[in-house]
Amino acid sequence: MSKAASVRVQGLARRFGPVTALDGVGFTAPAGELTCLIGPSGCGKTTLLRLIAGLDAPSEGGIEIDGQDVTRLSPAQRGAGMVFQSYALFPNMTVASNIAYGMKRGLSAQEKAARVDALLETVGLPGLGQRLPGALSGGQQQRVAIARALAPDPKILLLDEPLAALDPQIRERLRGELKSLQHRLGVTTIMVTHDQDEALAIADRIVVMRAGRIEQADPPETVYNLPASAFVAGFVGAANVIPAVVSAPGQIQLFGVRSLPAATGDFAIGARVTVCVRPEAVWLDQGEGRGVGARIVSRQFAGATQKLDAILEGVARGRVSLETPSDRPAPPIGALVHLDFPADRLRLFAGSEEVAFVPQDEVAWT
Amino acid sequence: MKSRLADNAAAIAAMGALAAFLLAPLAALALQSVTADDGRVGLAGVVRYLTSPGLAHSLTNTLALAVAVVATVIPLALLTAFALERTALPFKGFLTAAAGVPLLIPSLLPALALVYLFGRQGLLTPLFGGRTIYGGQGVYVADVIATFPHALVVIRTALSAADGRLYEQAALLGAKSWRAFFTITLPGVRHGLVAAATATFSLTIADIGAPKVVGGTFDVLALDIFKAVVGRQDFTVAAAASLFLLTPSLFAVAAERMAARQRAALISSRSTPFTPTPNTVRDIAVGAGAWMIALAILGVLGVCQMAALVTRWPYDLSLSLAQYDLDRVDGGGWSALTHSVLLGLSTATLGTAFAFFAAWASERSKAAPALRQALSAIALAPAAVPGLALGVAYVLVFNDPANPLHVLYGGFGILIAVSVTHAFTVAYLTCAAALKALDAEFEAAGEVLGGGGAGLVVRVIAPLCAPALVEVFIYLFVAATTTVSAVVFLYPPDVKLASVAILNMDDAGDIAPAAAMGMLIVYVNLCARGLGLVAQTLIQRRRSPSAADAAADAAVSGDPARAH
Numbered sequence: 001m002s003k004a005a006s007v008r009v010q011g012l013a014r015r016f017g018p019v020t021a022l023d024g025v026g027f028t029a030p031a032g033e034l035t036c037l038i039g040p041s042g043c044g045k046t047t048l049l050r051l052i053a054g055l056d057a058p059s060e061g062g063i064e065i066d067g068q069d070v071t072r073l074s075p076a077q078r079g080a081g082m083v084f085q086s087y088a089l090f091p092n093m094t095v096a097s098n099i100a101y102g103m104k105r106g107l108s109a110q111e112k113a114a115r116v117d118a119l120l121e122t123v124g125l126p127g128l129g130q131r132l133p134g135a136l137s138g139g140q141q142q143r144v145a146i147a148r149a150l151a152p153d154p155k156i157l158l159l160d161e162p163l164a165a166l167d168p169q170i171r172e173r174l175r176g177e178l179k180s181l182q183h184r185l186g187v188t189t190i191m192v193t194h195d196q197d198e199a200l201a202i203a204d205r206i207v208v209m210r211a212g213r214i215e216q217a218d219p220p221e222t223v224y225n226l227p228a229s230a231f232v233a234g235f236v237g238a239a240n241v242i243p244a245v246v247s248a249p250g251q252i253q254l255f256g257v258r259s260l261p262a263a264t265g266d267f268a269i270g271a272r273v274t275v276c277v278r279p280e281a282v283w284l285d286q287g288e289g290r291g292v293g294a295r296i297v298s299r300q301f302a303g304a305t306q307k308l309d310a311i312l313e314g315v316a317r318g319r320v321s322l323e324t325p326s327d328r329p330a331p332p333i334g335a336l337v338h339l340d341f342p343a344d345r346l347r348l349f350a351g352s353e354e355v356a357f358v359p360q361d362e363v364a365w366t
Numbered sequence: 367m368k369s370r371l372a373d374n375a376a377a378i379a380a381m382g383a384l385a386a387f388l389l390a391p392l393a394a395l396a397l398q399s400v401t402a403d404d405g406r407v408g409l410a411g412v413v414r415y416l417t418s419p420g421l422a423h424s425l426t427n428t429l430a431l432a433v434a435v436v437a438t439v440i441p442l443a444l445l446t447a448f449a450l451e452r453t454a455l456p457f458k459g460f461l462t463a464a465a466g467v468p469l470l471i472p473s474l475l476p477a478l479a480l481v482y483l484f485g486r487q488g489l490l491t492p493l494f495g496g497r498t499i500y501g502g503q504g505v506y507v508a509d510v511i512a513t514f515p516h517a518l519v520v521i522r523t524a525l526s527a528a529d530g531r532l533y534e535q536a537a538l539l540g541a542k543s544w545r546a547f548f549t550i551t552l553p554g555v556r557h558g559l560v561a562a563a564t565a566t567f568s569l570t571i572a573d574i575g576a577p578k579v580v581g582g583t584f585d586v587l588a589l590d591i592f593k594a595v596v597g598r599q600d601f602t603v604a605a606a607a608s609l610f611l612l613t614p615s616l617f618a619v620a621a622e623r624m625a626a627r628q629r630a631a632l633i634s635s636r637s638t639p640f641t642p643t644p645n646t647v648r649d650i651a652v653g654a655g656a657w658m659i660a661l662a663i664l665g666v667l668g669v670c671q672m673a674a675l676v677t678r679w680p681y682d683l684s685l686s687l688a689q690y691d692l693d694r695v696d697g698g699g700w701s702a703l704t705h706s707v708l709l710g711l712s713t714a715t716l717g718t719a720f721a722f723f724a725a726w727a728s729e730r731s732k733a734a735p736a737l738r739q740a741l742s743a744i745a746l747a748p749a750a751v752p753g754l755a756l757g758v759a760y761v762l763v764f765n766d767p768a769n770p771l772h773v774l775y776g777g778f779g780i781l782i783a784v785s786v787t788h789a790f791t792v793a794y795l796t797c798a799a800a801l802k803a804l805d806a807e808f809e810a811a812g813e814v815l816g817g818g819g820a821g822l823v824v825r826v827i828a829p830l831c832a833p834a835l836v837e838v839f840i841y842l843f844v845a846a847t848t849t850v851s852a853v854v855f856l857y858p859p860d861v862k863l864a865s866v867a868i869l870n871m872d873d874a875g876d877i878a879p880a881a882a883m884g885m886l887i888v889y890v891n892l893c894a895r896g897l898g899l900v901a902q903t904l905i906q907r908r909r910s911p912s913a914a915d916a917a918a919d920a921a922v923s924g925d926p927a928r929a930h
Contacts, residue, residue, distance in 0.1 A: 013754070055810050071432075076816030088807035090908065092829045152815065175905030 003153040004188050005066030005079075007052065014047055021047045023212040026062070029156075031203070034189045036199035039209035040155050046160060048106075048209070052190065053158050054078050066155055076102075080235045081149030082158040083163065089133040093104050095120070096129035096145050102152040106203065119147040125317035138166045139174055146181070157182070157304065160190035163198060175202050200224065208232050221325045230349045233276035239280070240320050242275045243316070244296035244348075250346070253345065254341075255315045258292045261343045274349045279307065281345035282322035286331055291340035296331050306330050310339060372819070376732035377741050380724040384744050386771060387787045391759035392751065397697050398605035398762050411602030414676035418603070419846040424585040425610075431586060432570040432614075433500060440559060442510075442659055444519035450913055451525040451550070454644040464660035469515045470891040472848045473785060474872065475884040476511040476573035479666040480504050481580060481877060482673045489491045489669075504580030511666060513569045514659070515680035517562040518621065522567045525551070526560025527629045528640035543645060555594065557625035562619035564728045572611050572752030574851050587611060588851075591754050595855050601762060605894045608755035619750040619791075667888065674882035691883040697871040697879070698862025703886055706847045709781055710894070713846035714839045717786040721838055722831065724822065725797035730809065743800070749791035753851030758783050761855050778857045788847035788852040793838045800834035801827070840898035844891045 007029040014022040022044045029035040037045040050056045052063055054075035062071045070078045070235035081089065096116045096183050101114055115131050122127050131142055143161055147155060162178065163171045169316050179202040182189050193199055199206050200220045206230075209218040216228035244252045246269055252262045267273055285291055294310035297319075305323045308330065308363040312318030320339060324330065396835055402410035415421060446465055450458055468476065483490050484499035491498060499507070526549075536546045544562035574588045581589065594604040661895035678684040727733060728741040751759075760783075762773040775781045808826060817825070828835070850865045857863050864887050871880035 022640075050810075052813055053810075056811060075459060075810075075813040076818075080814065082811070082814045084807040084811055086805050086807050087810035088805050090826045090830075101812075101817055132909070147380070148815070 001316045004186050006031040007156055007188060007190060008064040009048070009052065010062050010064075011046065011340070012042075012051060012063065013091065013283075014056065014058045014350060015053060020212055022051070022058070024157065024330050025209075025212070025214055026061075027214055027217045028209050029188055029190050031188050032186045033204035034191065034202060035177065035205045036203035037190065037205060037207045037209060038194065038196055038199045038236070039215075041194060042211075043209040044212040045194075049158055049160055049192050052156075053080050053082050062136070065140065069122050071154045078151075079155035080158055081154035081156070082153065083142070083145045083149050083160065083162050085161045087133075087145040087165070089145060089148070090139055091133050093132075094129060095125075095131050095133065095136070097102065098133065098144060099129075099148045099151050104152070111307065116147075119150055122185070123147045123148070124177075127161045139170050142174065145153045146178075150185070150187070155188070157187045159189060161192055163193070163195070166364050171198075171208075176203065179337060183291060191212075198227075200236065206236070208235060210235075227347060230274045230276055233347060238279055238321065239276045240279065242320070246271045246273060246277045252346075255312065255318045257313060257315055260292070262341075263343060264348065267348065274351060276347045277341055277345055278351065279321045279323040280305070281342060283340035283342060284308070284322055284324050284331075285340060286337050287334070291338035294318075294337055294339050295336060296333050296335045299325065299330060299333055310337065312339070316333070367443075368381070371872070373727070373731035373733040375775075375877060376731055377727040378724070379831060380727050381737075381741050381744055382748070383720065384724075384787075384790075387783055388748055388790075389744070391756065391763045394609055395605050395755065395759040396763040399609055399704075400604060412606045415603045415606040416810060420585055420590070420853050423791070424590050427502065427585055428571050428587040432567045434506050435513060435570045436566045438510050438516045439507075440521075440563050441515050442655075442836055443514060443521050444555075445652060446518055446607065446656045446659055447522040448524050448551075449652045451522055451650055452528070452642050453574070453649045454642045455653045455656070457651055459780075461656055461660050466515045466517055466658075467663055467796040467888075468512055469519075470844055470848070470895065471667070471888050472575065472850060472868055472884055473508075473512040473573055473886070474579055474850065474865075474868045475670055475881070477508040477576040477579035477667050478872065478881050479669040480508055482669050482881070485580075493603065500580055500582035500584075502581075502584045504582070505586070508553060508576035508580055509570045509573055511663060512573065512584035513566045514663070516569060519565045520562040520565060521555065521558050524555040524561075524625060524629060530638040530640040532694075533640060538701075542839070543648060547595050557628040559619070561622040561625040564614065564621045564682040568611075568615040568618045570753065571614060571856045572851060572879050573890050574754060575869065578869060582779070588754055591758060592854070594762070595758060598927045601758065602653070602756045603761070606731050608752075608758050611752045611755050612750065616749045617753055619746055622749075623746070628847060629651055640712075653866055667885075670881045671885050673878055676878075680803050690884060690886075692867075692879055695871055695876040695879045695925055696874055697867035697876070698864070698882070700869040702862040703816075703883070703890070704886065705861050707890060709778070709863065710843040710847040712778070713785040713789075714802050716782060717789065717841065717842040718835055718839045720786060721790060722797045722828070724826070724837060725794050729801040730804075730827065732811070745794045745798075747790055748787050748789075751788075753788050753849055754783060754854075756788055757852050757855040778861060778897070780856050781853055781861065781863070782846075784852045784856055785846040786842070788849060789842050793842055796834050796838050797831065799827055800831040804830055832905045836860045836898050836901045836905070843894050845885055847891060883921075 009028070010026045012022055012025045013020070025044070027069060034352055037048060039045050047056065049130065051058050054070070054073060054077075058071065062069055065080065093101070094308045096113070099119055100112045100215055101306060103319075105113065106114070116129055117126070120129060122276050123146055125143055125147070128140070130138070133144065135143065139158050142165075145162070146157075162257065163175055166174060175198055193204075205217065206220050206223045208215045208223060216223055216232045218226075218228075223232060223236050227236065230241055233239040237341070243256070244254050245256050246264050246267045247253045247259060248269060250261055250264055251259055252264060252273065252275065253259050256335060262275070283291070293313040296308055296310050298309040300307040305327055308322050308324065310320050310322065313319065313336075321337065388754060399412055400407055402408040448460070449455055455461070468616060476861070480499050482488060484494070484504070485491065486498055487852065488498065513542070532550050533546055537551060541549065572588055576593055577584060577586045578588050578592070587610055589609070591607045592608065596598045612917050674689045675685050675687070676683045677688060692702075698705070724741060724745055728738045728745065731738070760780065763769060764772055764780055766772060774783060804827065809818060809822060810828070812822035846863055848868055853863055854866055857866055864883055868880045869885050871877070
């Protein structure tokens, strides 16, 4: 494996006629790390990956791999290995022939065979070289696709939703394997996924995209705990997105009525803001405690936790979701409770228009 | 996606070939129809044709014939298609083969069988009080047999696209099977029925074989063209009449495209496949009909075979191979069969290569989208041109010494060109469907790995299309050996063809040798189909490893994912 290379993308734009798929995108994928591109469908993440691979040419901007400008190079010259969503294994060729397809022409047959064996060993499929791809399981095919991408000794590895075609049960296990393989090889990897759980679980760095732009590029912990926008908060993990008004320094009114302490920072008094708070950060008090009065309207048992929906008293659309550990007794539907919103867990963003986002669990949000 | 220079060139080359061998001849046909005898542009020729005394007669005949054939073939084909796709009948393979036989035979053969059965010395003629089959009724029966399998293919394809959920829902709502047939089945295939009807119509009006053999004094449009070219060398009238033939064919192609679109829209990704359940009354009723049709077709073939094997029909029915001494009669003899096989092989080889090339350029190349769309549109055009019209057009274009392709004229080359062009659309669509079914990311994978472009086509794309390529090869071979209409004006004196020989032998009264020659074509084509099936089976077997093999792999690799 060659020394790990970084990837730098600057001012990248791609327009298809009147449609702008990418609009001035820039980020760096550090050497040896696993970077995940995530975002809702149509956000431009796959377009970005294809531009990095050289399968498509940008309208503007440039791409550097290992400090070298590769914007004008052909895909094969860039030193990028790619695993496709469908794997695109050639079904008429054996696993060994598939892996050897992209190897340098100068290699002898023995050298190729030895390298094929070594790669099969690396991805955990020793001895399967003479099988046809159709005789392998989805998980095995994915590993063959990785071995084929690694065969030309690429500087970087690009993965286009490599787990999307697999059953959910296998998926979780394989994403662990994928991460440990990547870590072992130390190859700089950029992976597209629409599954934010997957990105949180295995990425060293997450690039959240929306409508052709990058919303945030940070390590997973930062993206989850300190989302850069209401969109990111809603897209990565579940979040309550609540319109509010800054009523006084350090005070906000949720839904314009319930006053709460919050870090209002630079927001002026009267400014409309959007408050994001994770369901597990909302504190439930079943006694006469402090906080905002609310009535429980739905309850869902989810194993380790239970998901509750409550409506703030006197606010018809004041719906808030919260999550409490299952080992604590949950209030019945219709019960009056108090909800506390810890000031340090509230994230405030300018503007308060309703923000569309993909909820983590559709049922909990209907 | 950037378009590539080489890929653009490929798409343009494919279009150029279609322009030279299809669009230019058609343009010449249109031009000739408005060229007066003195070479000036004018409607004199059209007027002369439209006012010729026989025209009204042959137009009426042609229309009546085509309507009668359509009205008979569509219900029969629907019945057979229903038996094959929607019932639990046994021996469907045999039924399919028997019903498809007329696809492998020259369209003259059913007409010859009618002559043997109901002609002047026909075996069954006495049953009808001595009245013979000659005339409109003969052409009608012969064309029903000849066009039946074409309609069957279209309707069967339409019926095969069934969404099982709809039938389950209908059953849950209490609908009887006949109600499900009228509310779900028929509406679901109505575009297919229209497509089959228009195809049958245009095949019937363009057929020259049956009117020649059993038509007697029954004049039709196709015969007008034949007489104008062969008898009077009047190309203006031939061109004008050819344009008449062209119009319904255009509708047929448009209807077929619409049916294909309806089929695609009908089957959503959530459709469940329909599995016919046994229903004794329905299966017996439908099965009886389908078997009668299949046996009738085999009977026709059997009569021809018998006629070709007896000493002198109907007086001396002792078996003999005398009729196979083909060199004894005019028409071309055994060398005609050799020429036909050679024509079949070269048409199949060149045609398969060209159809695959054109389909690749339009479906998978990185040529500009506008070029690819234009190419796939032009590729549909040959299906709209009846063989007879194409033949006339070829004479007009390639007989012209100013045409650089004139060298082809009067040789084997022109026969290959007309055969490939005549059968091109089906070959192209088969290749295009196979290419479309391949993983869309193969080209991208090839590019990233550094083995894209032509290398990928040779190593991956073409091998994966092998079953379709075999199918296309056999289809083109059969089309070239059976067509009469496309080649009848174009064969040079020293290259007689078997299918044309049947026509000429029948004309000379040598009916038994004509039947013998027809049966030889049938056997050659049966062999070709058989070889094609063997090749496809071998390809499939190499492609799919057995289940046991896969299970053993799972045990070796110890992958629990495999066990699911």
